[in-house]
Amino acid sequence: xxxxTLVPGQPxxxxxxxxxxPEPGPGELLVDGIAVGVCGTDREIAAGEYGWAPPGRERLxxxxxxLGRVRTAPEGSGFAPGDLVAGVVRRPDPEPCGACAxxxxxxxxxGRYTERGIKxxxxxxxxxxxxxxxxxVRLDPSLEDVGMLLEPTTVVAKAWEQxxxxxxxxxxxxxxxxxxxxxxxxxxxxxxxxxxxLEVHVxxxxxxxxxxxxxxxxxAEYHSRPxxxxxxxxxxxxxxxxxxxxxxxxxxxxxxxxxxxxxxTGVTSSGRRLEFDVGAANRGIVLDNDAVIGSVNAxxxxxxxxxxxxxxxDLGWLRRVVTRRVPLEDALxxxxxxxxxxxEVKTVIDLER
Numbered sequence: 001x002x003x004x005t006l007v008p009g010q011p012x013x014x015x016x017x018x019x020x021x022p023e024p025g026p027g028e029l030l031v032d033g034i035a036v037g038v039c040g041t042d043r044e045i046a047a048g049e050y051g052w053a054p055p056g057r058e059r060l061x062x063x064x065x066x067l068g069r070v071r072t073a074p075e076g077s078g079f080a081p082g083d084l085v086a087g088v089v090r091r092p093d094p095e096p097c098g099a100c101a102x103x104x105x106x107x108x109x110x111g112r113y114t115e116r117g118i119k120x121x122x123x124x125x126x127x128x129x130x131x132x133x134x135x136x137v138r139l140d141p142s143l144e145d146v147g148m149l150l151e152p153t154t155v156v157a158k159a160w161e162q163x164x165x166x167x168x169x170x171x172x173x174x175x176x177x178x179x180x181x182x183x184x185x186x187x188x189x190x191x192x193x194x195x196x197x198l199e200v201h202v203x204x205x206x207x208x209x210x211x212x213x214x215x216x217x218x219x220a221e222y223h224s225r226p227x228x229x230x231x232x233x234x235x236x237x238x239x240x241x242x243x244x245x246x247x248x249x250x251x252x253x254x255x256x257x258x259x260x261x262x263x264x265t266g267v268t269s270s271g272r273r274l275e276f277d278v279g280a281a282n283r284g285i286v287l288d289n290d291a292v293i294g295s296v297n298a299x300x301x302x303x304x305x306x307x308x309x310x311x312x313x314d315l316g317w318l319r320r321v322v323t324r325r326v327p328l329e330d331a332l333x334x335x336x337x338x339x340x341x342x343x344e345v346k347t348v349i350d351l352e353r
Contacts, residue, residue: 003126004036004331004349005059008051016331019061022130029079029131030072031087033351035325036125037065037148038334039184040244040267041118046335052119063125063349064089064117067139067148077133084139086150086307087124087131090115090297106158106297125331127351137303140311146318148348149188153306154298156189156240159263160196161302163238166261166291174237174261175199179220180227180252181242182211184346185265187218187321189240192309194218201234203227209343210320217317227251236260244268253281258288263295322346327353 117123
């Protein structure tokens with residue numbers, strides 16, 4: 001069968017290659033791949049920045065934003081042929097830390113976890129793949145076109161959960177949220193924020209293309225001004241930072257009103273230096289009892305919450321988030337600059353073509 005593979009740490013090795021057919025082990029589903037999403041993590045791995053092949057192997061099957069249809073399922077697994085599913089990305093270490101042992105493998109303390117398509121486990125960018133039934137999540141059948149959005153939705157489901165947990169250290173009734181970035185993570189964060197009944201503002205640098213309309217159709221407000229200007233105007237109680245852009249991250253630290261919570265979900269590349277008034281930021285955070293948290297990855301709780309959020313969302317809106325579809329044999333095109341001047345949001349690889 002065909003799959004998108006590479007040699008981790010070696011740029012220029014990304015290719016669609018022949019790989020062995022997967023054989024499901026005890027308790028595993030055999031799944032026909034439908035599509036896989038492409039994100040910044042995939043592009044960084046393709047550029048040779050990181051990534052680990054399975055032990056004893058040179059090449060890694062890429063892809064962690066999965067969507068597939070069950071071909072075979074073991075008796076008693078709770079799944080049946082034809083079910084629409086996604087696979088959980090992370091697995092705990094065989095000798096798990098305390099968090100992993102309690103199902104919170106997204107909060108691993110020892111760093112010895114593995115991840116599908118990223119770290120020591122093959123991913124889902126293949127015509128067929130297997131997944132343990134305990135790490136598969138069923139999706140509503142209506143999501144056949146857009147179910148690969150589950151993994152990024154889990155990231156923001158966790159982010160909102162963490163914001164709520166931190167906020168509840170004292171009285172907490174937030175009204176206004178600011179999301180920085182209108183890529184897939186930002187848009188999905190805005191979706192979940194609106195569902196929470198918040199007044200949501202989304203900031204991005206582009207002024208045309210699909211992003212302003214996608215935000216408006218959520219009932220949120222779109223801005224293309226700098227973070228400090230928007231923050232001064234709307235005084236958010238919560239900021240979800242989804243760009244990873246250095247200046248935006250720094251601005252987000254001081255963007256909330258008193259007792260604000262800022263959640264950083266974007267990963268910033270190292271090496272760029274910016275001037276930053278640490279004293280002013282520290283003074284504001286301390287005197288206002290603000291909190292700044294980082295959030296990444298997700299556990300089964302967040303996958304189930306994300307699946308429900310997608311099932312409840314407007315299907316037409318979700319379809320508009322996916323702006324480019326590339327057949328598997330042309331998968332390398334998905335790693336070319338698809339920004340389109342802001343007209344691209346989410347690129348996916350169609351594994352059935």
